[in-house]
Amino acid sequence: MSWLAFALAAAVGAGVRSGLNEFSVMIRGVHAESWIANSLGCLMFGVFYKILPEHWNGLELRWILLAGLCGSLTTFSGLMSEVLRLFEAGIWRGALFYVFGCLFVGGALILAGSWIGKIILKMV
16 A cells, blocks of 8 residues: 555645646746755655654655655656756756756755754654
């Protein structure tokens, strides 16, 4: 039954990402909701990775939340569609900045999430 839990978690992540699209705001030619979704997903990934055991009551909760929820919230295809849109508009510097900015911010947020997870574990 873990496949069903995975599918439900992925549906929630995709739903959140779709909900963010309702508040579409362009910032320098880039949809802000993609940046927000990727950033939020990276932060959540770091927290979940740190605080969740690999197995919980027979379900692989960590995998379900990391790959299902966070994976559907932060999509590589979403990132690449923004990059393609910028390249096609002739904003190649913006496209490169967006890629490297997402990688840097995503990396920083996943580390911050891991740090938050450590704090949560110490409190429990």
